[in-house]
Amino acid sequence: MKSEYILTGGKVVDPFRGIDKIMDIGVKDGKIISPSQIPDADKIDVSGKIVAPGFIDMHVHLRQPGNTAAETIATGTMAAAAGGFTAVVAMPNTSPAADTPGTIEYIKRHTARDGVVKVYPCGCMTKGIAGEEMAGIGSLKSAGVVAVSDDGRCIQRHQLMKHIVQYAKSFELPILDHCEEDGLKDKGVMHEGVWSTLLGMQGIPSASEELMVARDIIMARAIDWKIHLQHISCRESVERVRTARKRGIKITAEVTPHHLSLTDERIKKFDTNFKMNPPLRSEDDRRALLEGLADGTITVIATDHAPHTATAKLVEFDYAPFGIIGLETALPVCLTELYHGKILSISDFVAKFTKGPAEILGFSMNGLADGETADITVIDTEAEFTVDADKLRSKARNTPFKGKTFKGKAAATIVDGKIVFNEL
Amino acid sequence: MDNFKWTRKDLLSLYDLEAEEINYILDTAQEFKKVSQRNVKKVPALRGKTVVNFFVEPSTRTRMSFELAEQRLSADIININASSSSLKKGETLIDTARNIEALQADLIVMRHSAPGAQSLIAKNIRCGVLNAGDGAHSHPTQALLDLFTIREKKGSLKGLKVSVIGDILHSRVARSDVWGLIKLGAEVTFAGPATLVPKEFENIGVRVCHNLKDALIDADVVNLLRIQHERQKRGFFPSTNEYAKFFGLNEVSRQYLKPDALIMHPGPINRDVELDSAIADGTQSVILEQVTNGLAVRMAVLFLVAGCVEK
Numbered sequence: 001m002k003s004e005y006i007l008t009g010g011k012v013v014d015p016f017r018g019i020d021k022i023m024d025i026g027v028k029d030g031k032i033i034s035p036s037q038i039p040d041a042d043k044i045d046v047s048g049k050i051v052a053p054g055f056i057d058m059h060v061h062l063r064q065p066g067n068t069a070a071e072t073i074a075t076g077t078m079a080a081a082a083g084g085f086t087a088v089v090a091m092p093n094t095s096p097a098a099d100t101p102g103t104i105e106y107i108k109r110h111t112a113r114d115g116v117v118k119v120y121p122c123g124c125m126t127k128g129i130a131g132e133e134m135a136g137i138g139s140l141k142s143a144g145v146v147a148v149s150d151d152g153r154c155i156q157r158h159q160l161m162k163h164i165v166q167y168a169k170s171f172e173l174p175i176l177d178h179c180e181e182d183g184l185k186d187k188g189v190m191h192e193g194v195w196s197t198l199l200g201m202q203g204i205p206s207a208s209e210e211l212m213v214a215r216d217i218i219m220a221r222a223i224d225w226k227i228h229l230q231h232i233s234c235r236e237s238v239e240r241v242r243t244a245r246k247r248g249i250k251i252t253a254e255v256t257p258h259h260l261s262l263t264d265e266r267i268k269k270f271d272t273n274f275k276m277n278p279p280l281r282s283e284d285d286r287r288a289l290l291e292g293l294a295d296g297t298i299t300v301i302a303t304d305h306a307p308h309t310a311t312a313k314l315v316e317f318d319y320a321p322f323g324i325i326g327l328e329t330a331l332p333v334c335l336t337e338l339y340h341g342k343i344l345s346i347s348d349f350v351a352k353f354t355k356g357p358a359e360i361l362g363f364s365m366n367g368l369a370d371g372e373t374a375d376i377t378v379i380d381t382e383a384e385f386t387v388d389a390d391k392l393r394s395k396a397r398n399t400p401f402k403g404k405t406f407k408g409k410a411a412a413t414i415v416d417g418k419i420v421f422n423e424l
Numbered sequence: 425m426d427n428f429k430w431t432r433k434d435l436l437s438l439y440d441l442e443a444e445e446i447n448y449i450l451d452t453a454q455e456f457k458k459v460s461q462r463n464v465k466k467v468p469a470l471r472g473k474t475v476v477n478f479f480v481e482p483s484t485r486t487r488m489s490f491e492l493a494e495q496r497l498s499a500d501i502i503n504i505n506a507s508s509s510s511l512k513k514g515e516t517l518i519d520t521a522r523n524i525e526a527l528q529a530d531l532i533v534m535r536h537s538a539p540g541a542q543s544l545i546a547k548n549i550r551c552g553v554l555n556a557g558d559g560a561h562s563h564p565t566q567a568l569l570d571l572f573t574i575r576e577k578k579g580s581l582k583g584l585k586v587s588v589i590g591d592i593l594h595s596r597v598a599r600s601d602v603w604g605l606i607k608l609g610a611e612v613t614f615a616g617p618a619t620l621v622p623k624e625f626e627n628i629g630v631r632v633c634h635n636l637k638d639a640l641i642d643a644d645v646v647n648l649l650r651i652q653h654e655r656q657k658r659g660f661f662p663s664t665n666e667y668a669k670f671f672g673l674n675e676v677s678r679q680y681l682k683p684d685a686l687i688m689h690p691g692p693i694n695r696d697v698e699l700d701s702a703i704a705d706g707t708q709s710v711i712l713e714q715v716t717n718g719l720a721v722r723m724a725v726l727f728l729v730a731g732c733v734e735k
Contacts, residue, residue: 270540
């Protein structure tokens with residue numbers, strides 16, 4: 001592997017520094033360097049491509065430890081690289097849950113051995129994600145977690161949640177919260193709306209999410225600490241976050257590519273690859289999410305990459321687990337929907353995957369400035385990409401985008417100067 | 425109609441069918457109804473065919489009706505129910521279905537508590553699949569027998585006002601009737617308390633109302649749905665007494681009925697809850713005729729679908 005090279009002729013889009021222009025980028029010993037300092041280095045032609053700071057997916061399930069039949073750190077990070085991500089935040093609902101320093105050490109050790117991209121572990125808020133007792137948040141921080149979350153579940157006891165937000169604040173750890181009120185969700189399997197009504201399936205009302213979004217906004221305001229709302233899915237959530245942010249409350253929100261591009265109508269053929277939580281909602285909700293992205297209410301796009309084996313998914317809709325994979329389809333789907341769909345400029349598009357997550361996670365990074373770590377995502381906005389399930393790097397195949405064609409994809413992924421995915 | 429040809433190997437939901445196909449089933453059922461009126465109530469239409477009645481959710485009435493229909497068509501029959509199936513041992517539904525297929529069965533009549541379970545099977549095996557009820561989603565033969573009964577009594581569905589009253593939320597009968605009624609030109613009203621009658625049905629042209637008088641006053645057909653006691657525990661209504669008082673068809677509310685309105689019920693009836701005993705047994709009631717017609721309709725669909733299963 002070349003230790004120094006220059007990416008030439010690409011359009012550099014760097015939201016950290018407000019740069020959007022054609023220029024060359026030098027890489028030496030894993031760092032960004034001015035091309036003038038390495039005049040003899042190999043040239044890699046990236047003209048016509050976008051050269052951006054490395055994309056971060058702050059919501060990924062790597063399933064290791066515990067469910068390596070569905071995904072491993074090796075396959076998950078390979079999928080991340082192929083999708084254009086240089087780093088992922090690994091959710092803690094593994095088996096065992098990442099609620100102790102031992103499990104975090106395990107994840108770090110396996111990442112060092114098998115990881116293709118960077119893996120930032122996220123720790124649990126409660127022991128075993130049971131929502132009952134606070135996990136050792138301080139010890140988790142010492143072990144290297146970048147945030148805490150009970151993702152997949154939502155803490156129902158408000159006083160416990162209050163204490164966790166306060167305690168996490170003492171350690172400067174952001175909270176990543178999956179907003180869902182269990183009583184209203186009940187045994188719901190899809191969005192409560194026209195299609196759940198027609199299909200006779202139990203719905204998950206938007207109110208289940210909205211209630212906890214409101215709860216979290218109240219907590220973030222009262223405690224004055226960062227709460228990031230994971231995968232928001234409905235109009236009401238967007239509107240509450242918009243109002244809260246205007247008031248200066250430390251609330252941020254993410255949206256997934258599938259909530260931006262699909263609606264509940266797709267469930268009418270009972271394909272379990274359209275079953276996830278939060279569920280695909282109505283077209284009106286989808287529009288609200290697009291508006292929220294466009295006006296800056298939502299600052300992050302994250303995949304909620306949730307691999308499941310084919311066996312687990314090929315069952316009755318009611319019995320199938322929630323979740324779909326997303327690492328390898330995120331850029332194609334979002335470039336098509338948001339960039340070509342003229343919802344976001346290329347600079348705003350890049351920011352949702354870079355500056356947005358970096359700010360929430362407290363990463364001090366300055367994009368592609370000289371001296372920065374050479375984590376780079378090269379994007380071809382014009383390439384056609386057809387989702388061929390057999391060619392996915394992820395161990396799992398549970399995607400709703402099977403066979404679909406999109407415009408735009410990652411062309412290369414560079415981690416610490418090393419080109420880990422290359423279709424240039 | 426003469427040159428119409430049935431082409432489906434599965435009957436999953438009336439949502440999938442064209443009006444022409446529904447009418448063809450009803451016409452075919454009319455012919456089969458005559459079989460049950462003969463001395464020898466049997467025809468050789470399915471001789472040599474194997475039908476598996478696969479009931480993952482318990483059923484007495486529908487299963488009895490299907491079984492009798494199969495016998496009258498001379499099919500060979502196997503019955504599998506949830507407690508005797510390998511599903512209990514952790515086998516997936518698809519594996520169970522593939523085992524049935526491997527025994528060279530031709531048709532599977534299936535009931536399951538999960539919406540779409542039959543679609544999952546139909547996509548994955550060669551056998552024809554008849555949906556005998558999938559959760560709250562669909563129960564096409566029940567809808568077909570309702571349509572058959574209405575057509576027989578009223579001549580045509582077109583322009584008729586049909587009110588379905590009760591626990592719409594949990595009812596596969598309501599969700600099946602509605603497509604058949606709409607496709608054949610009837611006007612549909614769903615009525616009951618708002619906890620049990622989702623307003624989302626308005627999106628497909630159903631009138632939703634929460635007042636029994638409004639539902640009864642113009643209705644040509646009134647279809648009452650069974651109210652289950654377990655819904656009370658989950659807070660959908662305070663008591664069956666209160667339900668009966670405000671939403672049951674009783675001595676008070678019957679004053680709003682048109683004299684020629686048909687009274688229907690898919691059974692089993694909770695007498696004096698959703699339907700007063702005297703009305704259930706009265707002259708406007710066609711409830712037992714529905715049961716008789718169910719047999720004819722099931723013979724028709726078994727016969728049609730069997731003709732489309734690959735050898």
